[in-house]
Structure formats: structure tokens, C-alpha cells
Amino acid sequence: MPGGRLTHQDRRSIASGLAEGLGYAEIARRLNRPTSTVSREVARNGGSHGYLADHAHHSTERRARRRRPVPPPETQTPGAPASASGVDAEGRDPEAVRAFAEEFAALMVATGLPRMAARVLARLVTTDPGALTAAELVRHLRVSPASVSKAIGYLEGLDLVRRERDPHHRRERYLIDDDVWLRTWLTSARTNAMLADISRRGAEILDTATPAGARLDQMREFFVQLSDDMAGGPTAAVFSDTLTVLAALMHAVTPRTVDQLAVALGWPPERVAAALDSAERHPDIADPVAPRYDETGACTLVARAGRLTPAQREALGRP
CATH class of the missing domain: 1.10.10.10 (Winged helix-like DNA-binding domain superfamily/Winged helix DNA-binding domain)
Structure with a gap:
């Protein structure tokens, strides 16, 4: 197979092959080049749907002029040097x-x-x-x-x-x-839940009988469904309830039982209990705090384990 850089004519042949709907392997065969050469050329110059021969050629020339040895x-x-056979360790x-x-x-x-x-x-x-x-x-x-x-x-x-x-x-x-993808999922779930919650509040304020209120209610339904469809985590409704209960505990400062929280929030006790259970089962939702129960069953918030070192806790005056 010939070596060296792709020529302008090579790039025009690639563009023609893509227009014909040919795969990378067939285009590479016609050019007598490795398939990887063609796939890399297309990927770095707009992809299979945006590849333009002239633009790709000029871009490559500009990169070559700027490139240092x-x-x-x-x-x-690193850690995987290529061997004489062209493969790594x-x-x-x-x-x-x-x-x-x-x-x-x-x-x-x-x-x-x-x-x-x-x-x-x-x-x-x-x-x-x-x-x-x-x-x-x-x-x-x-x-x-x-x-x-x-x-x-x-x-x-x-x-x-x-x-x-x-x-x-x-x-x-x-x-x-x-675990980067798990954290990315949690960020997406958190965003969807917040969008569902704010659209719900907007629909209540504007009244769903009005066009604006109905529009926000449709937005709420969309983000609730989107969050529910993300398998493996709490639904948008439970996610929103968890954040609300955590905010209530933060505001209360002193410990509160499930029944006390239910009265204050105007919720059934089961709803409060489900939100607290979600905070325990999905600690990333509550991060950087975590719920903690005393001997009476009342709950308060503490810094999540691992967020502060023992020395930092001692410097702040609490164990």
C-alpha cells in the first residue's frame, strides 16, 4: 500500500465515495490505502455527512504549517510502545x-x-x-x-x-x-428533576386553564417522563421530593420526625418517608449532606462522610 499523505485527488475520491454511499473499507480499497486512514481523515474533517474535499485539504495544510515536530x-x-510488527504491547x-x-x-x-x-x-x-x-x-x-x-x-x-x-x-x-458516566447520569437526572419542578410551580402560578399555564404543564409532563425513563434512579417526582425534604431539614436546623415534616410540608407521612429513603439510597442526590437519625427517630442533616477530613471537622469545632 502506498505511504505518504493523502493528496488533493485522494480527498476528492473520498468525497465522491461518501456521496455514493460507499463504506470506508470500499473507499480505502479503491485508493489502495488502509481503512483506518480513510476513517480518520473523514472523522477529523466533518464526518461522513459534512466532509468536503477542498476544505479538508486546506485544513490539513494549515495544520501541517502550525505543527511542531x-x-x-x-x-x-504511554505504557504501550509499538513493536516492530506495528502493534502495541x-x-x-x-x-x-x-x-x-x-x-x-x-x-x-x-x-x-x-x-x-x-x-x-x-x-x-x-x-x-x-x-x-x-x-x-x-x-x-x-x-x-x-x-x-x-x-x-x-x-x-x-x-x-x-x-x-x-x-x-x-x-x-x-x-x-x-464512574464518570454514573456521575454524568446523576447530573442529567438532577437537571431534569429541577426542570420538572420549576415547570410544575409555574403551571400552578399561571393556572393550567390558561395557554401559558398549559404550556408549562406540558413541559412538566415531558421532563417527568424523561426522568422516569432513565432507568436505575429515582423518578423526577421522588427526586424533587427528596430535594424539598432536605431543604426543609436545612431550614429547620433542629431534628424533625417524619410526622413533623409531613405536617410542616402538608404531605402524607409516606411521601416524606419515601423522600428520606431516596436520600439514603442515592447519596449523590443529597451530596454534600446526608440525613442522620437520633435515638427518637428524628432526622437532621450532617456533612456527608468523606467530604470533610477528621482534622477539618475538629477545626470546625464538631466531631
């Missing part, structure tokens, strides 16, 4: 891994994630340790340190990436945790 491909993946094709990372990033861009943030996330997901330093990300992605820093900041804001100090060097590493 980088290590050869076999040093790109785990028997994987580094070229195929990079192509997949670009495809993953393109999908994340389609969901609304900025392109650079998507590329950083894809690189972390496809790296065995799930952690890289800023310098490693710069080298792998062939971008500036400022671009990596901005992308990391964006991902941290979404709680998708966290940073930690490398114990062996004076530098930070950026990590993606194994």
Missing part, C-alpha cells in the same frame, strides 16, 4: 486506536461538546491508565498547551475529568474516573 508514532501511547494496532479516538471525538462533537474538549476526552478514554499529563496531551493531539488547558477546564466544569498531583513528579495528571 513530534515523536514517532510508536512513542505516542497488548497486541493492538495503534493506528486503529487513534482512528477510533477520532471517531469517538466526532460523535461527542455531534452531541454538542467543543471539538478540542471532545478530543481530550477521547484520548483519556482510550488510554489504559485513563490519565495523562498536559505535556502528553499536547504531544498526542499535536496542539498548543493553551488549547489543552482550555479543554481541561471545560471538562472539569462538566465533572467529566479531574486532576491530581503526580506523586513522582512536580506536575499534574488529568484523569477520567470509572
Whole structure:
């Protein structure tokens, strides 16, 4: 198979093949190129529905002019150097891994994630340790340190990436945790529940008999259904009740029983009990607090275990 960069004519052939509805493998066969070369080219230049030959060629030339020298491909993946056979220590094709990372990033861009943030996330997901330093990300992605820093900041804001100090060097590493998708789900569920709750209150204020009130009531039904359809967690109604009961306990300051909370909120005791049970079974909902019961069965709020160290608790004057 021929080596070297894709030519302008190669890119026009790719665009024609995509227009004909051909798969990457067939396009690659016609060009006598690896399938991964074609898939990576399309993924980094707009995807199968947005690929334009001229635009892709000019973009590649601009990137080449800006690009600084980088290590050869076999040093790109930490902990998994490529062998003479073209595979890493785990028997994987580094070229195929990079192509997949670009495809993953393109999908994340389609969901609304900025392109650079998507590329950083894809690189972390496809790296065995799930952690890289800023310098490693710069080298792998062939971008500036400022671009990596901005992308990391964006991902941290979404709680998708966290940073930690490398114990062996004076530098930070950026990590993606194994439970990141659970936390993302909880964030989505929390948002849906809040939207359902505010639209419910709006419908009550504006009256569902009016066009505006009816519109908000439809919005409430949509977000309640959306949250209910997210299997594995509390429904939007229970989620909203949990936040309300936690707010009531925070306002009360002193412990309250289920019956006392029910009277204060004007709810059946069963509804209050279900909300408190949800707070215990789904601690991420209540974070950074947690309900605690005294010997009489009354409930109050305390800092969630792990949020404060023993030394911090002692400094604040409480065990």
C-alpha cells in the first residue's frame, strides 16, 4: 500500500465515495490505502455527512504549517510502545486506536461538546491508565498547551475529568474516573428533576386553564417522563421530593420526625418517608449532606462522610 499523505485527488475520491454511499473499507480499497486512514481523515474533517474535499485539504495544510515536530508514532501511547510488527504491547494496532479516538471525538462533537474538549476526552478514554499529563496531551493531539488547558477546564466544569498531583513528579495528571458516566447520569437526572419542578410551580402560578399555564404543564409532563425513563434512579417526582425534604431539614436546623415534616410540608407521612429513603439510597442526590437519625427517630442533616477530613471537622469545632 502506498505511504505518504493523502493528496488533493485522494480527498476528492473520498468525497465522491461518501456521496455514493460507499463504506470506508470500499473507499480505502479503491485508493489502495488502509481503512483506518480513510476513517480518520473523514472523522477529523466533518464526518461522513459534512466532509468536503477542498476544505479538508486546506485544513490539513494549515495544520501541517502550525505543527511542531513530534515523536514517532510508536512513542505516542504511554505504557504501550509499538513493536516492530506495528502493534502495541497488548497486541493492538495503534493506528486503529487513534482512528477510533477520532471517531469517538466526532460523535461527542455531534452531541454538542467543543471539538478540542471532545478530543481530550477521547484520548483519556482510550488510554489504559485513563490519565495523562498536559505535556502528553499536547504531544498526542499535536496542539498548543493553551488549547489543552482550555479543554481541561471545560471538562472539569462538566465533572467529566479531574486532576491530581503526580506523586513522582512536580506536575499534574488529568484523569477520567470509572464512574464518570454514573456521575454524568446523576447530573442529567438532577437537571431534569429541577426542570420538572420549576415547570410544575409555574403551571400552578399561571393556572393550567390558561395557554401559558398549559404550556408549562406540558413541559412538566415531558421532563417527568424523561426522568422516569432513565432507568436505575429515582423518578423526577421522588427526586424533587427528596430535594424539598432536605431543604426543609436545612431550614429547620433542629431534628424533625417524619410526622413533623409531613405536617410542616402538608404531605402524607409516606411521601416524606419515601423522600428520606431516596436520600439514603442515592447519596449523590443529597451530596454534600446526608440525613442522620437520633435515638427518637428524628432526622437532621450532617456533612456527608468523606467530604470533610477528621482534622477539618475538629477545626470546625464538631466531631
